[in-house]
Amino acid sequence: MTIEIATPSPRVSPFGRVRSLLRRSPGITFALIVLVLLILGAVLAPMLHTVDPAQINPRLRLRAPDARFWLGSDALGRDVWSRIVFGSRISLTVGISVAALSLITGTLLGLLAGMVSWLDGVLMRTMDGLMAIPAILLAIALIGSLGANLATICFAITLPEIPRVARLVRSVILTVKTEAYVEAAISMGTRLPGLMWFHILPNILAPLIVQGTYIASSAILIEAALSFLGIGIADGTPSWGNIMADARVYFTLAPWLMFAPGLCIALTVLAFNQLGDGLRDLLDPRLARSVRSFS
Amino acid sequence: MLSFLWKRLLATIPVLLVVTAVAFVLLRLSGGDPAAILAGDSGTPETIAAIRMRLGLDRPLIVQFVQWCWQLLHGDLGNSILSNQLVTSMIAARVEPTLVISLSTILLSMLIGVPLGVLAAWKRGSWIDRMTMSVSIVGFALPGFALGYLWIYVFSVKLGALPVQGYVNLADGLLPFLSHIVLPTLTLSVVQIALIARVTRTSLLEILSDDFVRTARAKGLPERIVLFRHALKNAAVPIASVVGIGVAFLIGGVIVTESVFNLPGLGRLTVESVLARDYPVIQGIIIVFSGVYVVINLLVDLSYTVFDPRIRY
Numbered sequence: 001m002t003i004e005i006a007t008p009s010p011r012v013s014p015f016g017r018v019r020s021l022l023r024r025s026p027g028i029t030f031a032l033i034v035l036v037l038l039i040l041g042a043v044l045a046p047m048l049h050t051v052d053p054a055q056i057n058p059r060l061r062l063r064a065p066d067a068r069f070w071l072g073s074d075a076l077g078r079d080v081w082s083r084i085v086f087g088s089r090i091s092l093t094v095g096i097s098v099a100a101l102s103l104i105t106g107t108l109l110g111l112l113a114g115m116v117s118w119l120d121g122v123l124m125r126t127m128d129g130l131m132a133i134p135a136i137l138l139a140i141a142l143i144g145s146l147g148a149n150l151a152t153i154c155f156a157i158t159l160p161e162i163p164r165v166a167r168l169v170r171s172v173i174l175t176v177k178t179e180a181y182v183e184a185a186i187s188m189g190t191r192l193p194g195l196m197w198f199h200i201l202p203n204i205l206a207p208l209i210v211q212g213t214y215i216a217s218s219a220i221l222i223e224a225a226l227s228f229l230g231i232g233i234a235d236g237t238p239s240w241g242n243i244m245a246d247a248r249v250y251f252t253l254a255p256w257l258m259f260a261p262g263l264c265i266a267l268t269v270l271a272f273n274q275l276g277d278g279l280r281d282l283l284d285p286r287l288a289r290s291v292r293s294f295s
Numbered sequence: 296m297l298s299f300l301w302k303r304l305l306a307t308i309p310v311l312l313v314v315t316a317v318a319f320v321l322l323r324l325s326g327g328d329p330a331a332i333l334a335g336d337s338g339t340p341e342t343i344a345a346i347r348m349r350l351g352l353d354r355p356l357i358v359q360f361v362q363w364c365w366q367l368l369h370g371d372l373g374n375s376i377l378s379n380q381l382v383t384s385m386i387a388a389r390v391e392p393t394l395v396i397s398l399s400t401i402l403l404s405m406l407i408g409v410p411l412g413v414l415a416a417w418k419r420g421s422w423i424d425r426m427t428m429s430v431s432i433v434g435f436a437l438p439g440f441a442l443g444y445l446w447i448y449v450f451s452v453k454l455g456a457l458p459v460q461g462y463v464n465l466a467d468g469l470l471p472f473l474s475h476i477v478l479p480t481l482t483l484s485v486v487q488i489a490l491i492a493r494v495t496r497t498s499l500l501e502i503l504s505d506d507f508v509r510t511a512r513a514k515g516l517p518e519r520i521v522l523f524r525h526a527l528k529n530a531a532v533p534i535a536s537v538v539g540i541g542v543a544f545l546i547g548g549v550i551v552t553e554s555v556f557n558l559p560g561l562g563r564l565t566v567e568s569v570l571a572r573d574y575p576v577i578q579g580i581i582i583v584f585s586g587v588y589v590v591i592n593l594l595v596d597l598s599y600t601v602f603d604p605r606i607r608y
Contacts, residue, residue, distance in 0.1 A: 129309065129314050133314055133581060133584070134585070137565065137581060137585075141321050146325070221438055229551065230570065231569055252452055255444075258444045259445070261441075262438060265438045266436050267436075270432070273435060274432075
């Protein structure tokens with residue numbers, strides 16, 4: 001009698017796994033390419049054929065794109081390519097920090113609302129009220145009161161996003177709370193912190209990551225809109241929105257000043273949205289119902 | 296139904312309370328003495344003291360808040376710091392352009408978005424479907440102001456067909472009026488169309504696999520009737536709810552779009568008053584816009600019973 005020993009299937013190298021994942025999801029591939037290029041651009045900005053983005057040169061104003069000014073020059077003769085490359089720092093900083101801040105705060109509030117029943121009503125009604133104020137309007141009003149710098153802008157964009165996260169976390173908790181394994185854990189005497197860390201958090205991680213990418217994309221859009229309206233980052237620091245704000249007066253003379261940063265915003269937002277959609281389908285197809293890309 | 300209406304109306308009270316509380320706190324967030332802020336740069340110590348008396352700023356915060364809410368209930372939003380005009384009349388004077396482009400946007404995006412979504416679901420996997428989905432993905436990523444300038448570039452600068460900016464009253468002729476609202480409407484509609492087309496497609500796909508659709512087809516009804524009478528009717532509830540969600544986008548979009556096209560509406564008023572730190576006006580706008588949002592979503596909830604008689608509250 002011969003005994004057949006099942007040979008272990010050839011192990012797929014991590015590299016191969018990543019490759020097959022990317023092949024299955026062209027959206028994630030696109031998103032990763034754009035975001036990696038962006039991050040590289042933001043970090044390596046001084047080395048990418050750039051000059052000081054604030055350096056003015058009145059004799060060379062409103063130049064069309066050429067070998068020296070890759071994307072032309074603006075009304076003060078500043079190099080638009082340099083301004084856009086350095087401007088990516090603002091967009092990425094705002095997108096990532098708003099996502100992180102609203103995920104952390106929203107998760108804490110959602111946990112509190114889901115676990116502490118007497119807080120639930122008060123917290124959730126407050127969240128409903130915050131959600132009734134349109135995000136851009138709330139951000140504009142907050143900056144109007146607090147003044148505009150990078151920190152207040154991040155805070156002003158974060159506040160309207162928090163209720164969405166808190167609601168999501170709370171709804172997951174309310175469903176998880178009735179699961180048998182959570183009841184078992186409670187009956188075995190697991191304390192609240194342990195319960196949250198080992199049983200609740202793993203369940204909300206996937207929807208949170210997806211929600212985070214959507215928040216980053218909407219934060220970048222709102223920051224650009226604020227800068228465009230003249231309410232955001234002051235003109236001294238280039239951001240995609242204020243490059244466009246500067247371009248408004250000269251639009252008929254030099255339309256490329258408007259479209260180059262506009263395209264950058266659109267591509268970045270598209271990349272974050274695609275990353276979110278891709279991760280949502282990948283992590284859990286059922287998520288499609290609890291997280292909506294337009295919420 | 297009536298008891299639902301009551302419950303739904305009562306539920307809006309805490310929401311509106313939070314909105315007013317946020318608007319109330321905004322003025323205090325700026326750190327300075329509210330009376331000095333309200334008096335403006337030209338405020339003398341006497342006027343500051345008078346404002347402090349009038350607003351009761353020496354009393355506890357909660358008393359001030361209740362007093363402010365009491366004024367709001369009487370339709371008193373206070374006076375502008377800059378012009379000393381009533382905030383309510385300032386808002387009333389700027390409502391028209393905003394209302395016009397909002398309504399035309401909702402109309403246009405329903406007229407395009409719903410048929411597009413139906414078509415995409417009906418011809419699932421075809422080029423129409425793929426195009427609709429791609430457009431809706433890109434539509435979400437485009438910043439409204441860049442889109443606005445793209446339309447200006449194409450239709451006004453290159454083709455010379457439409458005016459670049461500005462607003463003309465309906466009283467000054469129908470054609471000038473329409474030509475000035477075409478581009479703002481197009482700008483605002485892209486996101487709305489993306490939103491509506493996507494939701495229409497998804498819910499229609501679900502419905503088209505239902506038994507009653509198969510029955511309708513089996514008994515030989517023309518595809519047009521199956522799609523628009525049987526299927527679309529059942530998709531009315533999700534479409535209505537997405538219009539409610541879209542209002543939040545619309546209000547945000549209006550603020551930016553009015554700036555692009557120089558429309559003298561509420562959006563411009565918002566930006567002007569933030570730049571001028573005219574807090575009472577900002578507070579008033581927040582309360583008006585949020586109130587509109589709350590009311591529209593209330594109406595959307597109520598509309599479910601009309602669109603789907605199976606829903607009873």
